[in-house]
Amino acid sequence: MGLAVDTTYPSSDAKLLEFVVNEGNGVKGLADSNIASLPPRYVHPLDERIDRKDVIDASPYLGAPIDMSGLEGMKKDAVVEALCWAAEKLGFFQVVNHGVPLEVLERAKQAAHTFFNLPSEKKAVFLKGKTPCPNVFYGTSFAPETEKKLEWKDYLSMIYMNDEEAMQFWPQECRDAALDYMKAANKMIHAILSTLLRGLGVEIDESTIGQYMEANAVNMNYYPICPSPELTVGVGRHSDLAALTILLQDDIGGLFVKVEDKGWIEIPPVEGALVINVGDTLEILSNGRYKSAEHRVLASSTKARVSVPIFVSPRPPTMIGPLPGLPEKDGKTVYRQLLFGEYMANYFGGGHQGKKTLDFAKITN
Numbered sequence: 001m002g003l004a005v006d007t008t009y010p011s012s013d014a015k016l017l018e019f020v021v022n023e024g025n026g027v028k029g030l031a032d033s034n035i036a037s038l039p040p041r042y043v044h045p046l047d048e049r050i051d052r053k054d055v056i057d058a059s060p061y062l063g064a065p066i067d068m069s070g071l072e073g074m075k076k077d078a079v080v081e082a083l084c085w086a087a088e089k090l091g092f093f094q095v096v097n098h099g100v101p102l103e104v105l106e107r108a109k110q111a112a113h114t115f116f117n118l119p120s121e122k123k124a125v126f127l128k129g130k131t132p133c134p135n136v137f138y139g140t141s142f143a144p145e146t147e148k149k150l151e152w153k154d155y156l157s158m159i160y161m162n163d164e165e166a167m168q169f170w171p172q173e174c175r176d177a178a179l180d181y182m183k184a185a186n187k188m189i190h191a192i193l194s195t196l197l198r199g200l201g202v203e204i205d206e207s208t209i210g211q212y213m214e215a216n217a218v219n220m221n222y223y224p225i226c227p228s229p230e231l232t233v234g235v236g237r238h239s240d241l242a243a244l245t246i247l248l249q250d251d252i253g254g255l256f257v258k259v260e261d262k263g264w265i266e267i268p269p270v271e272g273a274l275v276i277n278v279g280d281t282l283e284i285l286s287n288g289r290y291k292s293a294e295h296r297v298l299a300s301s302t303k304a305r306v307s308v309p310i311f312v313s314p315r316p317p318t319m320i321g322p323l324p325g326l327p328e329k330d331g332k333t334v335y336r337q338l339l340f341g342e343y344m345a346n347y348f349g350g351g352h353q354g355k356k357t358l359d360f361a362k363i364t365n
């Protein structure tokens with residue numbers, strides 16, 4: 001079905017929302033309908049647009065990919081130091097020799113293309129409110145009900161509870177690839193999370209570390225070919241909710257990270273590497289030491305881009321807050337104790353606004 005986007009009348013915006021959001025055609029459906037120009041709802045204010053010309057050299061801030069195989073040998077101390085340094089300075093780094101086979105990564109990216117290339121009716125069964133399982137949902141943009149401007153992205157979110165639920169409810173076109181990727185990444189996830197938490201220098205036991213990765217989710221992001229990527233955003237400025245994000249990006253590029261007071265750098269695609277970033281939850285647990293960096297994504301005018309993040313997260317009833325002993329050690333308490341579910345509800349309550357989400361947990365006095 002084609003969509004004539006008429007920018008002259010206000011009613012066209014309602015039609016657009018109906019088509020893209022409610023009917024589940026997504027922005028992929030819009031892109032496939034051969035629009036000549038971007039509907040106004042996708043045109044972002046000038047200061048939110050991404051211009052490659054403004055991007056600064058990444059090398060002073062982004063180290064070389066960290067070789068995770070070193071964590072089990074003589075180089076352990078150097079790897080621990082590199083991980084903690086990266087989490088503290090930029091909050092973003094890449095890892096190689098992480099234990100997830102290349103074929104598993106390739107299949108995960110391929111599965112994202114397969115899912116989003118399905119006819120809209122097949123994807124629409126997973127829309128929020130219709131999906132047979134609330135832990136699996138398909139959508140577009142970030143919070144289309146509340147956002148002034150929409151993002152040029154569709155996504156599928158799969159929160160892992162157990163194999164039985166995943167086998168029954170995850171879309172069969174991408175289920176096995178997503179599960180294999182998530183399981184193959186688990187050892188590395190534990191290694192990075194436990195290294196960073198132990199690196200804070202306070203006592204922490206194994207079961208506490210385990211709690212922060214009890215409700216991981218695999219997402220598949222799809223950024224269709226965009227007629228005017230310079231006017232819109234694939235994803236707007238945000239920091240992630242999770243403790244850690246393990247991001248598999250393809251070879252197209254377009255992921256930008258903010259270096260505070262300096263500008264934006266691009267995280268270059270490196271074959272076989274995974275991008276790791278600190279999320280709000282880990283910034284809170286670390287009393288502000290590890291940085292949940294602001295990032296955003298530029299869509300492409302020539303190719304559909306996919307990415308497959310794993311959001312490493314606790315269950316909603318888990319308490320998050322600076323680890324016991326840290327405020328005393330740091331001489332200050334930056335964040336309060338709150339339930340992850342409480343933080344999550346606030347996080348999804350509005351559109352993307354950079355790092356504002358963290359203010360909800362900040363102690364103000």
Ligand SMILES: O=C(O)CCC(=O)C(=O)O
Nearest residue numbers: 221235249255297307309
């Ligand atoms: O697609 C990407 O490279 C990043 C996506 C992202 O930031 C997210 O899903 O939170």
Ligand SMILES: [Fe+2]
Nearest residue numbers: 238239240295
């Ligand atoms: Fe993100």
